[in-house]
Amino acid sequence: MANETQKTYWNQVGGPKWVSLGGAMEARLAPVSAAVIAAAALRPGENVLDIGCGAGLTSLEAAQAVGPAGRVIGIDISAPMIETARGHARARHIENVSFRLGDAQTEHFAPAPEVLLSRFGVMFFDDPVAAFANLRAGAAPGARLACAAWAPLARNEHWRRPLELVEALLGPGAPRQPHASGPLAFDDADYVTAILTQAGWQAPRVEAMEIALHGVSLEEEAAIACFMGPSGALLDEKQASPAQRETIRAAIRAALPAYTSPAANGGVRVPAVIHMITARAA
Numbered sequence: 523m524a525n526e527t528q529k530t531y532w533n534q535v536g537g538p539k540w541v542s543l544g545g546a547m548e549a550r551l552a553p554v555s556a557a558v559i560a561a562a563a564l565r566p567g568e569n570v571l572d573i574g575c576g577a578g579l580t581s582l583e584a585a586q587a588v589g590p591a592g593r594v595i596g597i598d599i600s601a602p603m604i605e606t607a608r609g610h611a612r613a614r615h616i617e618n619v620s621f622r623l624g625d626a627q628t629e630h631f632a633p634a635p636e637v638l639l640s641r642f643g644v645m646f647f648d649d650p651v652a653a654f655a656n657l658r659a660g661a662a663p664g665a666r667l668a669c670a671a672w673a674p675l676a677r678n679e680h681w682r683r684p685l686e687l688v689e690a691l692l693g694p695g696a697p698r699q700p701h702a703s704g705p706l707a708f709d710d711a712d713y714v715t716a717i718l719t720q721a722g723w724q725a726p727r728v729e730a731m732e733i734a735l736h737g738v739s740l741e742e743e744a745a746i747a748c749f750m751g752p753s754g755a756l757l758d759e760k761q762a763s764p765a766q767r768e769t770i771r772a773a774i775r776a777a778l779p780a781y782t783s784p785a786a787n788g789g790v791r792v793p794a795v796i797h798m799i800t801a802r803a804a
């Protein structure tokens with residue numbers, strides 16, 4: 523079976539962690555959804571697929587953008603994420619969206635999507651060429667692809683600095699294989715372009731885009747860095763004790779003002795760089 527490791531991770535670890543943050547991840551990443559939806563140039567009445575939709579907030583925004591004549595399907599490999607997404611759709615009374623538990627690398631979709639988009643849901647395939655070929659084969663002729671992935675760690679201080687702090691306390695993690703599936707798998711623009719080309723997508727483009735994430739508070743940012751991303755993964759890999767986690771959380775909280783700033787409307791402005799990946803189906 524494809525993607526077994528990621529399936530286990532997102533069902534047993536990543537999904538429950540994400541959901542337990544109670545919306546902080548969603549608030550933080552809202553500017554990325556806006557950038558993806560702008561890059562996708564959604565039009566009323568279109569059929570949209572949200573790949574690795576997670577708790578579904580980007581799907582819900584896309585559903586509003588395509589209006590009642592349009593339709594959005596969100597697919598995700600994680601049951602806790604899909605359950606949360608369905609709850610959000612019900613709570614907001616958004617009816618032109620549905621959520622499906624499944625693997626985007628192998629699943630078939632109907633009706634054929636005219637737009638395929640994703641906010642950080644495409645970096646986890648164990649065979650990305652097969653996944654993007656499957657998505658292209660199921661897409662409507664001329665369909666548009668717009669996906670956000672993280673740019674390199676060196677350009678994302680909000681992940682890099684917490685990772686350094688964990689490494690200083692617990693030592694480095696196992697060496698990362700280049701392009702290994704995970705949050706940074708698509709940090710190399712040439713690699714991503716080659717994947718899309720091999721998978722049969724046309725006019726692939728990877729643009730580095732500076733963006734300000736919306737941190738809820740410095741406390742939430744420190745909690746997220748201990749839970750998710752490369753620093754959270756290293757804490758898990760090292761099986762950090764509660765006391766070690768608390769030491770790291772406090773160190774990240776203390777470091778945060780050096781690479782963030784207060785947001786004009788409250789909260790925290792967190793500079794980041796993403797890769798905006800676009801292409802077209804023939």
Ligand SMILES: C[S@@+](CC[C@H](N)C(=O)[O-])C[C@H]1O[C@@H](n2cnc3c(N)ncnc32)[C@H](O)[C@@H]1O
Nearest residue numbers: 532574575576598599600625626641642643646
């Ligand atoms: C970083 S989260 C992003 C979630 C959501 N797009 C968001 O931005 O809030 C990555 C998501 O991709 C999902 N995912 C990973 N591999 C997948 C696959 N092969 N098929 C479908 N979803 C997958 C995970 O379960 C997880 O919910």
